[in-house]
Each structure stands twice: as C-alpha cells, then as structure tokens.
Amino acid sequence: MTPITADATSLFDKLWQARLIKDLGDDRGLIHIDRHLLHDLSSPQAFAGLRQAGRPVRTPALQVAVPDHIVDTMPGRGDATVRGGADMIVALRRNAVENGLRLFDIGDPRQGIVHVVAAEQGIVLPGMTVVCGDSHTCTLGALGCWAFGIGTSEVEHVLATQTLVIRKPSSMRIRVEGRRGAGVTAKDLALGIIRAIGINAAKGGVLEYAGPAVTALSMEERFTLCNMGIEASARSAIIAPDETTFAYVRDHCGSPEWLPVATEAWTMLRSGPQASFDREFHFNCTDLAPQISWGTNPGQTIGIGDAIPPLPEPSAPRERASAERALAYMGLAPGQRLEGLPIAKVFIGSCTNSRISDLAAAARIVRGRHVAPGVRALVVPGSSRVKAEAEHLGLDRIFIDAGFEWRESGCSMCVGMNADRVAAGERCVSTSNRNFEGRQGPGARTHLASPATAAASAIAGHIADCRQVAGR
C-alpha cells in the first residue's frame, strides 16, 4: 500500500502550482511569468503591436533584452550587419530604452546569446517560469525552472500582462543510467537520446531528465542536454535542482543574503517517488560513442565510427521518405561512413556548445595543431563574458595559432541570419542544434557534433573521431 505521506507530485506539477495565478478550468491556467527574455529577432513586431494598441509594458523589471541573432561577430563590430539587420538591433534598443527594460547591448560585457546570458548573469533561478521568443529557451530548464519558447504574439501578451494562458502540458521523464566513456560529451548524450526516443517523442510537453547519468553532469553539460530537448519536441526540458545547481547559482548571483532561504525552498523542487508521467523513457549511455548527424533532423544521427543505416522499410513510409530526402540533400548514401568525409567548415558555438567548458574541450584537442588546408573554422563564444574568460585562460591564442577565427559572441553560423554562413553544397561540422535543410544557409550540409568532434575534424580536414586525437 502506498503510504499516505508518499509524494506523488512531479517536479513540473510543483512548478505549475507555484506559478499559477488562477485556474481557468478545462485544464487551463493563468500563469505568472517570472522572467521574459527578449532578443532582436522575435520582438520588434510585439512592441509594434503594443504601441498600436496603446498598451504599456506591465512589469518592466522582469524583462531583459539582448541582441544576438542578427549581430555581426567580427572583432570591432558595431550595429552594422547583414542588410536590414541594423534596423532590428536599433529597434530592440529603442524598445528597451523607451520601456525601461534592462538591455545588454552590443559592447556591454554581458551581451551574448540570450540563453547563455540569462543563466550566467544570475537572471534565471530555480523554480521560476521563464519565456523567450525562441524555441531553445528550454535550455534554461537545466536550472530547475519551467522555461519555454513562445511566438511573437505571446511575447506581446507577456509584455502587456506578465502572464500567459496555458493548457497544462503533458509531462514525460527520461531516466538516464550508465557511465559515459572517454570523449563522450553531453552533446553526444543529447544526440544519442534523440536518436533513441525520436524527434516527436515529447509531443510538445515537458520532459524531465533524471537518473544518475544526469545528476553526474556539470551545470554547463546540463544546459547542453536541455538545449536539445526541443529537438525531441519537448517545449520544456527540466532537471531537478541539486547541489550542482545551487553551487552554480551561488557563483553567478554573488552569494546574496537571501540565498540560504531560497536554496532551502528549492530543495523541494523534485518529483516525488510516486509521481507519474504521461510517458517514461529509459536510456543507458554506457556504450554510447561520440555522435554525429548524417541527415536533416537531429534524430538522423549515428556513432562516429558507424555507417549510415539502410533505408527504413517501406512499411515505415514516413521515416523512409524523410531518410531518402535527407540523404539526397546531404549528398550521402546508406552504408556510407561519415568518418573521413572531407569538410569545408567547422563551427564551434551556439547556445548548445559555446560555454567555457565547451571551448576548453575544443582547445585541448587543438593545442599545438593546425586547421587543415581548405577548412574554414570559427570559434564563437556564447557570450562576451565567456569570451573574456577564455582570453584570460589563453584559449583564444590556442585557437588563433591553430588557424581558427576568434569571434565576438552571438548566434553566428548556427542560424545563418548574419554574415556567418555555410555555402550551398558545403559540408560543415557544427556544434549547434539544428541540421535542418538550409539552416546554416541555403543548401548547407550540416553535421551536428560535440566541440571535441568539431575540433578534431577541423584539424583532420574531414569528419574525425575525437578519441583518436589525444588532447594536450
């Protein structure tokens, strides 16, 4: 018999309950939003809508704005970027200033990719609701908060009301067991999981990552894992906060006097032993190899030493059609090996893999070596703070000496909306999160991988196994 004290609430249920202003019936709730993050791409139309309706920003103190998608990443940059881009940066600045929002502008030491900045500036805390007009907002759920991406109409709604009306999402859990082998990073774990459970597995719900292999991750590794949640169709990913989380918050908030009380409250934020979920998954990472994608969705991924799988059976027409189309786009065939395939570009950056530990892992492989002829390789720190820290550690010299370009922070080649693009037909090993057709530029062929794999491939000039290139 279940003891009556048994806790059957899930972590997500607790977050929902705590931030629910009003139950609207029919499973819908009016939810308070603790942090609203804004960037250059998805906000101008929202502010225009507010102006048109003559509505003020309800709670300016809970908004933070930072330009990242469109910005140029060349050293010495200003507002100038691709055609039309400067207008968006200027619009963000004007909207922030006019409405009294905090802004981490170009040139500010706090500027960077919104999801990287929000965590490292101590803006986001466990237990909060966090939204941003960007699907990778799920990254921040690694801190034990409910973080999710929204569209521009919802951005306008949050600006005007500091709330959203939400139908309670389904909730799922994946337990990750086992021990990762050498050279197998959080990115490989993220890709391996998506490949195993499928790109539709989470069906727009909330996915909790749990189990010993998740608890063992550092905070930065947890961001990488949660970042890819949306690629398994999880609108939010969450990890219960623990000592690792609290230590990170302490380091990034500067030990304020309220921290012990808050930490005490946050220890309650975990799924009870009796909690039930709409769906549960299990994954064992012990035999996982470094992963690399071959197709045009993140689930089309294999171990670095493996061959591209045969086409799915005709009895699975959807998967088969998708694989055929992906192979044609990528210029690949079933049975082919990716290792050894020549590449033109390498991109180390994006909200998935641009934190200091990512750059350090890449630098360990790069040190004392050189980028292969014919390869153009970029390192784009996730924030100006990461950049400064890397320079303090001398990582910039290692990259520059090896022939990498060392850039200012921003989304850069992850999205191809700025000057950093992959040309049609070019193959790129990228530490970003999406290998969709045209994502890095029309016709670009993206292979998703970890910073270690990207670094090893840049040096080799072809897709390479990072475990065969000893770190120095």
Added chain:
Amino acid sequence: MKAFRKVTGTGVPLGRSDIDTDAIIPQQWLITTSREGLGKGLFSNWRYRDDAFTPDHGFVLNEPRFARAKILVAGPNYGCGSSREHAVWAHLDFGIEAIIAESFGPIFRDNALRNGLPAITLDGAAVSQVLAQLAALPANRMTVDLERAEVTGPDGTAYRFTMDEERRRALLDGIDDISATLAHAPDIDAFHSADRIRNPYYWVQPPRD
C-alpha cells in the same frame, strides 16, 4: 485578431512529414521589423530555383491547379523547430487561410491560432486520404468549417475535428487574447503582491546590475 468561421477554396497537398519552420520561411526573410509581405518568402528554398525568384515547377505550390490555394494539407509534425511567428504570417500573407495536418509543432500551432489561422488536426488516415485525393483528382476544392468543426475533402467526404473549445471560440469571435487576460488584472495584481512576500528573491534585480 480577425475572426474565422469558414473557408472554401483550393486545397494544396504537402505530404512531407516534419516540415520545420526554417523550411516554411528561411532565415533571410526574418530580417524585418514588420509582419507584412512575408508571403513571398513562404517555402522560398523550395519554391524558387535561384535568388531571382525563378519558380521551381517541380514544387507543388507552383502547379497551376494549386494556384491561389487557401487550405494547406500537410504531413505530420508540421511547423516543428524554430518559434518564428513569421512562419504563420507568411502563410496568411500568401493567402493560406487554414492548415490541416495529423500533428503540429507546438509553438507553431499556438502562433497560428493566435493569428486567426486555424491549425486543424485530423487523424492520420483522414489526412492521407485527403492528400491522395488532392494529388489524384482534378477536383481540389475543400471546406474548413469551424462552426461545425468539420472539414470537407475534395470528394465531399466530411471529417469531424476537435479543438480546445476556448481556442475555437476565440477564433470564431476573433477575441484578442490580451484583452481577455487583462480582465483578470485584479488576480494578477494580487498574485504579484503576495509573491513579493513569498518569494522576494524572484523580485530582486541580479546584483551585477
């Protein structure tokens, strides 16, 4: 928001699964501060052969019999990926007034419903049947009737669909979500006051500011 009750017009089949919003509206079209004029960018990497907008006649939207389509019928997981609402504005600007699929990317679906563009889910068998008919039959007129919660396929078959009642009403009446929420302003104020005491640390500015 513009109210939606019913649309009758040409249906266009786009049966691929997992069409992401990067494909619906490629990134170069997002460099704008306006919601207008995005129809030209809808599926631009598939619709055009080059930067001069030469139509690719192999792409279904360029087939003369699907010109001026009003209803898009798509494969499962339509609109997955990036949250860009431009993907919805592009459909509307192009002239698409309703989308039917077995499933949608969650953010895309929310965005669509908030813009008066019904994103309607039918079961996989029904969608496959409609897709096959659109591809094979000369007839391609369809109807989406939100009041009756019914889609009529090219051969006249009617399919019932369900949608959150609150979303359906909002579409039918063209309700502005923000005004509806502002009606709860006293509750929001009360929550804020209580939360400042309950969780004061959520209300302090980060120390570095």
